[in-house]
Amino acid sequence: MNEKSFEAKLARVSAPAPDPEARLRAKRAALEEFARVHAANQAAEKASEAVSKGLWDALRLFRDDSSHGSTSMAWFVRRNLFAGVASACVVGLGIAMVWPIFSRYGEEPVFATVQATIEADIGPPQESVALSEPPPRALSAPPARLDERAELAASRASGEVQLRKEAEKAARSERVQTNIEPKDGYASAAPQQEGAEEIVVTGVRAKLQASMDMKRQSTAVVDAIMAEDIGALPDANVAQSLQRIPGTTISSNNALALPAPESELASEAGDKFQHFEVNPLRRVADEPVSTFSVDVDTASYSFARRMLNEGRLPQKDAVRVEEMVNYFDYAWPAARSAEVPFEPTVVVSESPWGKGKRLVHIGVKGYEIQRNEAPDANLVLLLDVSGSMDSPDKLPLAVSSMELLLGSLKPTDTVAIVVYAGAAGTVLEPTPVREKEKILGALRNLTPGGSTAGAEGIERAYQLAAANFRKGGVNRILLATDGDFNVGIDDTEQLKGYIERQREKGIFLSVLGFGQGNYRDELAQALAQNGNGVAVYIDTLNEARKVLVQEATSSLFTIAQDVKLQVEFNPATVAEYRLVGYETRALRREDFNNDAIDAGDVGSGHTVTAIYEITPVGSQARLVDEARYSQNRRAASRGSRDEYGFLKIRYKLPGESKSRLLERPIPLASSSTRPELMREVTFSTSVAGFGQLLRGGKFTGPLSYEDVIRQAQSATGEDRFGYRAEFVQLVRKAQAVQRK
């Protein structure tokens, strides 16, 4: 826990924005230096030394060792004055925040405090400065104790005329800044009104000081958070800030579902992703067979979306192209019965990523179980309530998500709740969904934090699931976490093994990921795969709705297990091929027929799409040259000339241990070119193109974000929930971020 908290905290430390004044100073000094160096290059070296001495040299904080300025100058130019002055004159803030504290026993203390609090609550401190320009009179009367330091600094400066000017300028530019966005700190200087004496301590410093004073002066045991802190702390509202004071408890009985605000404080630094290389181009002559497991996870798309919404590009390893493609629901023809749960659709089209190449889409839509024929569900929610879940986009969002899930269950289904990492143990015994209030009450009482008690979480969860086992039904554990898998079994391999053994008993596990900064995608994926479940990443309540309500049946009810795909390409027609995505799902050729090898599961109504880019024989687009000595062998291939290849799918029906086989040839031209089908092909192609661009665009040729947007826009179709429109927005954001 400790190491984790150290790393996560370090990752979350965010540096303040640089002071524009200091920035300008640095820039001038550097430009001076730059001019000097380049002058030196051109002119004779001796002469250049003299040229370099300019006005800005005098203001520079640091000199070369060779130039000896007055030491007292250097002393003054340093910290005290600059720190004081440069951060000074945030007068409005200083007065608005500090005044109430010092007039605590004065005339209008209550009003003033409330005002300050509200200001801080409304927006970031800087904005409140701009809002409340101080009355000039107040400038001259800051509380005595606080301006001591500033006066000291000012009196030191009083002898130095030039420094004083500098200070005044700084003060002035600082004042300008409170009104308008400064382009240049020295531009549009206002007429001088006050000297360098009125230096005001900045808000944060004053706040910490003030809250310390309050504690010092009080006769009772007091802890205090000042208004500015309330604004600055990463809390959604004042109540949550107050909760930071030890011993304060704030309870809420009718909690409304909090939306998940984007937290700008967190960083992706602590999130862990498995590293993988993009699938290479393969020569059919060398390796005609491609084998992989299906992947119905969508976590990669939601994670990338979150990053892009925050104005950053996701890490390359966070982008798994197949998960982005499979995030969307495609209208591939559905299967007709639960017995043969797939109807594979194969579509061949031109590739937008390279002239002379073609795309082969393999689309599968799983059989859709109707609500009324859905099997009974026995769900155990295993929730992480460690301190790290204490963020609006973590535990509160998890709780809101679970509430949504309840709505999509049948009244006879049961739900139990187990928590770990905070207070371990069973929060709710298996309870039928018809007693909804009881379940909701238990959920809403969960609070993050507390001591790390016995972490038997996962075993307890499996015990409960086993005790309430529904034969022929769905027995599943939903693990909600922000990446802390401290569930009671420390060793990752052991944990995987445990989950795998439980899977044999018929109890499955899905992972719902929340929050960022500490998210361990790699482990979430691994656990879900071992537990025959899905790994999803929930960044917003809307995503929770998609995963837990709309796709409840597919997330919960498996219709086929261990689904593997194998494509054999025809060397007579295909020269090269490349599988787009599925890097982390690759299987060996011999694994395909081995029923002991685990693979991905498909839930009710899930669509899975795989895209191959192929280079037909004779195309100019070939990247690999013909091998000189294996010519004969190739010519001898017997493949028919009207097929690109042969598709095989292996799957097990739920509960069965022997796999079944589906086979389809891949024709040179698609048999069906219905416009709806081609629209789906276009859209999935655009998503795949986007994913590849985010990963660096090794194989996408001249494709640009513009092209992706155009393709996607031409293929949004009905888009009932706006997911495809959102995708277009996301591409625009990526484009903007990349341009920056």
Next chain:
Amino acid sequence: MDEALIRRAQGGDATSFAELLDLHYDTIYRFAWKWCGHAANAEDIAQLASMKLATSLTQFRFQAAFTSWLYRLVISCAQDWQRSQQRHDHDELPDEEPMTESSRPEDGIYLAQVLAQLAKLGEGMKETALLVHAEGMSHAEAGAILGVSESTISWRVHTIRKHMGQPQARASLAYE
């Protein structure tokens, strides 16, 4: 795009250099801030680094990413700065408490504790922790910047983790 800009600046074009500095000053300053946890000191370091950038930009050979090279430069400036502080300024330090104008008050306080601890662990530890944890770099990238092998970084990260797990390293909230 960046490369063309750098090449122009290397050729002596002051406007390009100013543009380059504008682009990267934030990175420099923020890293300097994380390095020392103190706004005014960070400004000093950032200014030093900006000047160093001016003098040594011509030495950048496009063999590594520009930002990696920049990090190396900031780190060396920060180290120089610290040495000069130790040499000259013993009498000036009492107000050195790391009060910062951080957007979050607890950041500065927590950071100061961590930095002090990391400094005790030995040379290179602080830089390693900052690059890997605060800047989110891979071990290989951090190794390239610090001029050591990837495995050295991994070892350092491990050592840091071992030491920082101790209770006194944990952050206490700002209001104590």
